[in-house]
Amino acid sequence: MSMTARGSEGLAAEMLARLFENTRPLVDALFAQVNDGVTVQAQDLSLCFANPAAARILGAASPEELLGPGGVAVFERYEILDAAGQPMSPSLLPGRQVIAGRSGTELVLRLRDRRTGEERWSRVSAAPVRDTRGQVVYAVNVFQDVTEVMRTQERLSLLAEAGELLSASLDLESTLAATARLLVPRLADWCAIHLAGDATPTRQVASVHMDPAKVELARRLAELYPTDPQATGGIHHVLRTGVPELTSDITDAMLVAVARDAEHLRMLRELGLRSLMVVPLNARGRTLGTLTVATAESLRRLGPEELRVVEELARRASLAVDNARLYAEARRAQARHEVALEAGRMGSWEWDIAAQRVNWAPTLERIHGIPEGSFGGTFEDYQRDMHPEDRERVLTSIQRVVAEFQPEYHVQYRVILPDGRVRWVEAHGRLTLDEHGRPSRLTGVCTDITERLALEEDARRLVREQAARAEAERARQHTTELLESLRQAQAELAQRAQELARSNADLEQFAYVASHDLQEPLRMVASYVQLLSRRYKGKLDEDADAFIRYAVDGATRMQALINDLLAFSRVGTRGKELVPVPLERSMERALTHLRLALEESGAEVKVEPLPWVKGDATQLTQLLQNLVGNAMKFRGEKTPRIRVSATHEGDTVTVAVEDNGIGIEPQYYERIFAIFQRLHSKEEYPGTGIGLSICKKIVERHGGRIWVESTPGRGSTFRFTLGAAEGPERA
Numbered sequence: 001m002s003m004t005a006r007g008s009e010g011l012a013a014e015m016l017a018r019l020f021e022n023t024r025p026l027v028d029a030l031f032a033q034v035n036d037g038v039t040v041q042a043q044d045l046s047l048c049f050a051n052p053a054a055a056r057i058l059g060a061a062s063p064e065e066l067l068g069p070g071g072v073a074v075f076e077r078y079e080i081l082d083a084a085g086q087p088m089s090p091s092l093l094p095g096r097q098v099i100a101g102r103s104g105t106e107l108v109l110r111l112r113d114r115r116t117g118e119e120r121w122s123r124v125s126a127a128p129v130r131d132t133r134g135q136v137v138y139a140v141n142v143f144q145d146v147t148e149v150m151r152t153q154e155r156l157s158l159l160a161e162a163g164e165l166l167s168a169s170l171d172l173e174s175t176l177a178a179t180a181r182l183l184v185p186r187l188a189d190w191c192a193i194h195l196a197g198d199a200t201p202t203r204q205v206a207s208v209h210m211d212p213a214k215v216e217l218a219r220r221l222a223e224l225y226p227t228d229p230q231a232t233g234g235i236h237h238v239l240r241t242g243v244p245e246l247t248s249d250i251t252d253a254m255l256v257a258v259a260r261d262a263e264h265l266r267m268l269r270e271l272g273l274r275s276l277m278v279v280p281l282n283a284r285g286r287t288l289g290t291l292t293v294a295t296a297e298s299l300r301r302l303g304p305e306e307l308r309v310v311e312e313l314a315r316r317a318s319l320a321v322d323n324a325r326l327y328a329e330a331r332r333a334q335a336r337h338e339v340a341l342e343a344g345r346m347g348s349w350e351w352d353i354a355a356q357r358v359n360w361a362p363t364l365e366r367i368h369g370i371p372e373g374s375f376g377g378t379f380e381d382y383q384r385d386m387h388p389e390d391r392e393r394v395l396t397s398i399q400r401v402v403a404e405f406q407p408e409y410h411v412q413y414r415v416i417l418p419d420g421r422v423r424w425v426e427a428h429g430r431l432t433l434d435e436h437g438r439p440s441r442l443t444g445v446c447t448d449i450t451e452r453l454a455l456e457e458d459a460r461r462l463v464r465e466q467a468a469r470a471e472a473e474r475a476r477q478h479t480t481e482l483l484e485s486l487r488q489a490q491a492e493l494a495q496r497a498q499e500l501a502r503s504n505a506d507l508e509q510f511a512y513v514a515s516h517d518l519q520e521p522l523r524m525v526a527s528y529v530q531l532l533s534r535r536y537k538g539k540l541d542e543d544a545d546a547f548i549r550y551a552v553d554g555a556t557r558m559q560a561l562i563n564d565l566l567a568f569s570r571v572g573t574r575g576k577e578l579v580p581v582p583l584e585r586s587m588e589r590a591l592t593h594l595r596l597a598l599e600e601s602g603a604e605v606k607v608e609p610l611p612w613v614k615g616d617a618t619q620l621t622q623l624l625q626n627l628v629g630n631a632m633k634f635r636g637e638k639t640p641r642i643r644v645s646a647t648h649e650g651d652t653v654t655v656a657v658e659d660n661g662i663g664i665e666p667q668y669y670e671r672i673f674a675i676f677q678r679l680h681s682k683e684e685y686p687g688t689g690i691g692l693s694i695c696k697k698i699v700e701r702h703g704g705r706i707w708v709e710s711t712p713g714r715g716s717t718f719r720f721t722l723g724a725a726e727g728p729e730r731a
């Protein structure tokens with residue numbers, strides 16, 4: 001660049017300056033009306049023009065104060081911060097950029113008053129004023145105070161962010177901490193949130209400050225000098241009243257007034273609070289906590305405008321706190337519900353009838369043994385696990401509930417688990433109707449009752465077993481009692497039998513001794529009476545003859561009686577060993593003994609072939625003799641016909657003695673075998689009533705039995721049994 005050029009350049013500037021001077025009154029008048037600040041900045045950065053709005057915005061008393069190299073240094077008074085609040089180099093200001101030859105930019109910056117800490121927002125732009133050669137000679141700065149706009153915008157974005165934050169999360173504490181962080185440093189230097197606790201009156205859930213050292217200081221302060229819950233200001237007061245508190249200017253006098261001692265005052269001063277507000281967190285008529293916001297080192301002042309923002313924020317935070325609490329409560333209730341369902345092996349379900357969807361709780365999936373979240377949700381999915389035998393029944397009962405609008409649903413069925421196990425499930429449900437009264441959903445719980453049923457079955461089995469045991473015990477007792485009484489009866493019987501045997505033996509012995517000993521004197525009496533009869537019959541009077549006849553008769557009968565008694569008693573006491581004997585021989589002897597009587601009666605006796613038997617030959621002779629004798633004696637008008645025969649069956653021989661005599665009435669069949677039992681007088685048929693009892697005794701001694709069958713007037717058949725015996729081979 002040449003000297004000449006520089007000279008002309010200076011001239012041009014000179015001229016421009018002069019022009020500017022000359023037009024100054026006009027320009028002043030013009031720009032005095034403008035609300036935007038306008039300055040003209042020379043190349044040495046000093047201002048050569050400023051309008052009143054510029055003076056106002058830059059904090060000067062008049063435009064003149066700002067002009068010339070000695071004008072008020074704006075940057076000594078203000079700290080320049082960028083839009084985000086960070087310190088900014090003055091070289092980046094649009095005017096300086098323009099003077100440096102770069103294109104003018106527009107930017108928003110903050111001017112923070114170094115004395116008061118007050119911040120103002122400005123939108124600044126600059127345009128160059130060039131000379132004829134296009135060189136920049138001046139920069140024209142235009143700036144607007146956009147503090148209100150920016151604040152509003154910032155508050156709106158703050159609230160928007162807070163709203164987003166608060167609605168995004170239901171984790172109360174982290175949400176509140178994030179909210180506190182939102183306010184610092186945009187609105188204030190401090191933010192703390194306290195919640196009203198159940199146990200302790202308050203609990204600090206968030207505390208934010210840019211400087212961790214300050215957080216620590218505040219913590220120590222709260223620890224050493226806890227706030228009085230009954231204080232008439234501060235957190236506790238706001239918690240009690242629900243009314244916000246704002247102290248825009250905290251003076252040292254205030255600190256002195258609240259300080260409890262010198263150390264307290266020192267710490268309060270160190271904390272250096274400038275403005276403080278405590279805002280309640282109110283929800284549903286309750287104060288849940290407080291939001292405390294304060295400024296300190298930034299020297300910013302919190303006023304009604306900030307209070308409104310913080311109140312709005314608090315309102316949103318309160319909703320979030322309330323929601324989080326409700327959610328936590330709901331979660332707890334749901335958890336309790338789930339735990340209860342789980343504990344009871346229950347799972348809830350819901351069938352949306354219109355949408356044809358079935359919802360299952362995870363617990364129900366567990367009951368069905370399928371992984372959580374794997375239930376398909378259709379009615380077919382629901383039926384799939386059902387036992388085929390139960391399906392129809394369950395479907396019918398569901399259909400009935402829906403078709404007949406039954407309010408309650410209750411059914412039990414089996415479920416087949418994926419591993420093949422079968423479990424019993426009990427479903428209870430309730431039908432809900434829509435606004436048109438149509439069934440809309442069926443809601444209920446399923447309970448796994450497998451164990452319960454097993455327990456019930458066990459209990460029933462136990463009861464059955466107990467009943468059976470009791471029954472068995474009763475039967476056993478009964479049997480024992482029966483056995484006992486049987487044993488007693490047996491013992492009694494045995495004793496009776498023994499007594500009877502003893503008395504029988506005694507009787508036999510007595511009968512034998514008596515009859516034997518009576519025989520001798522009786523024989524003497526009989527002989528002498530007979531002698532009397534022979535010698536004196538017809539020589540005395542008739543009475544004497546009759547008396548003698550009676551005596552002879554009596555003696556004869558007594559002899560017969562004694563003989564029979566003797567024979568009866570001899571059966572037991574004089575019996576011989578039982579050996580094989582030919583019954584025919586005994587029969588022959590019996591007939592020999594009876595020969596006279598048989599001849600006299602003219603009886604016909606037919607004896608069939610008789611076998612060998614085990615017996616006492618003498619006694620068998622007597623037995624047959626008594627029976628044939630009776631058959632002959634108890635004859636009627638007809639000639640007696642007697643038949644003796646025998647049948648052989650196995651080891652037993654049955655002998656029959658048959659007659660055509662007077663016969664016996666059936667009621668006497670038993671009685672006639674007892675001793676001294678007779679059916680006729682001795683005038684009709686002579687006898688002692690001992691014959692058949694001797695027969696019975698003989699047969700029983702031989703191990704057999706004796707009985708009679710008869711047709712009165714036609715005849716009788718006496719039968720007795722004996723043991724069969726092998727006879728020797730006949731030659």
Ligand code: ADP
Pocket residue numbers: 630631632634659661662663664672677678679680685686687688689690691692693716
């Ligand atoms: P007794 O012959 O001495 O009378 P028994 O003991 O032999 O005594 O007989 C008892 C009674 O049984 C007889 O009195 C008679 O009434 C009846 N009785 C016995 N044998 C016959 C018979 N073959 N036919 C009809 N009655 C009979």
